[in-house]
Structures are given as structure tokens and as C-alpha cells.
Amino acid sequence: MLNIMLTGVGGQGTVLAAKVLAQAAQEKGWHVRTAETIGMAQRGGSVVSHVRMGNEGEEVFAPLIAKGTADMIVAFEPAEGARVLPYLSRDGMLVTATTAIQPVTAALSPNPYRGAHIIKQLVGAFEAEPDRLVIVPDAALLKRVGNRKALNTVLLASAVSTGRLPLSVDDLRAAIQVCVKPAFVDLNLKAIDEAIF
Numbered sequence: 001m002l003n004i005m006l007t008g009v010g011g012q013g014t015v016l017a018a019k020v021l022a023q024a025a026q027e028k029g030w031h032v033r034t035a036e037t038i039g040m041a042q043r044g045g046s047v048v049s050h051v052r053m054g055n056e057g058e059e060v061f062a063p064l065i066a067k068g069t070a071d072m073i074v075a076f077e078p079a080e081g082a083r084v085l086p087y088l089s090r091d092g093m094l095v096t097a098t099t100a101i102q103p104v105t106a107a108l109s110p111n112p113y114r115g116a117h118i119i120k121q122l123v124g125a126f127e128a129e130p131d132r133l134v135i136v137p138d139a140a141l142l143k144r145v146g147n148r149k150a151l152n153t154v155l156l157a158s159a160v161s162t163g164r165l166p167l168s169v170d171d172l173r174a175a176i177q178v179c180v181k182p183a184f185v186d187l188n189l190k191a192i193d194e195a196i197f
Contacts (some may be wrong), residue, residue, distance in 0.1 A: 012047070022034050030163075046083070
């Protein structure tokens, strides 16, 4: 069983990213379940998508990931990644973007919200096991892609290229062809090319 959690804020593409992962799993013949907890997502609130895959032939009965069982968390926003860290398993991996999106509550605070500060805290949290943390320089990658809307694909490609998921870049490419509107397929394939390492 493989548990992947995607987290971000409304409008970043976490729900589409979950669909792409689910499609890639289904193409391999795996049983898969997904669920989203979106709350106030349309107002820039938290979005968490759960993707559970029976990658060893097992059937998946429940869509939600329990605390301490996520094999990977893909964070589209660093503070959102920090917020769901209790879901990460002892040997799980966090893949996170570096660009912060200031929530409304932080805008009203006298202390500025900075993504660099959150990233520094995450690095500290993974100090003993730095190979469990992948920091994706999303701003630079998306500048090369030419469109910020490809963040979800950049992060998925980064996650797949770690080798910690039993999916390939080709699996990701095929799933994008199915899940993404035709007008945006080429953009997303370019995003994969820029993000793999």
C-alpha cells in the first residue's frame, strides 16, 4: 500500500495532481482511492488530497490517510507541508515547494509570513535524515516553464524522480495526456522535462 498526501492552498492544483497520480496508478492496474478535504479552498484556504494505491495488488478500502502512515507528502506551499507533517511515516519523504503564499490571517498579523523561515524549520526538522526532504526551487523551474500554473506537474515530476514512488516519468506523462485539458498538455509535459533531476 502506498499513501501519498498532497497539500497546498486553493488554486494551486492539488486536486488535479491527485487525479494524475490516481490515473497513473490505474494504468498500472492498481486499485486506488482518492479524497480531498478542501474547506475554504476557494478563498485561499488549505487543500489536502489523499491518494492511496494498492501498488502490491492489494485492494484499497478507505481513501483517507491516517496519521503517521504517509509514504510521501507533496507540499505545494511550505507552511501547508509543515501543517500535515504528523501524517508522514517514520521513513516517509517530504517534497516541498519553496514559494510561500501568505494566508489572510498572516496578512493581518504584525509579523510577516516568510516561506524561507518555514523552509529553515523544515530543514531543521529533517536534520538527522536530510534524504527524507526534497526542496524544489519552484520559482526558478516555473520561470523556465513559462507558467506558474504548472506547479502541480513540477512537484509531481520532482516526487517521481526521487525514486521513492513506484511510478516512472513516462507513467506521469501518460496520465497527464488523459487528465489535463488538451490545450495544456504541452505545457505540462514541458514542466516534467524541467523538473526531473
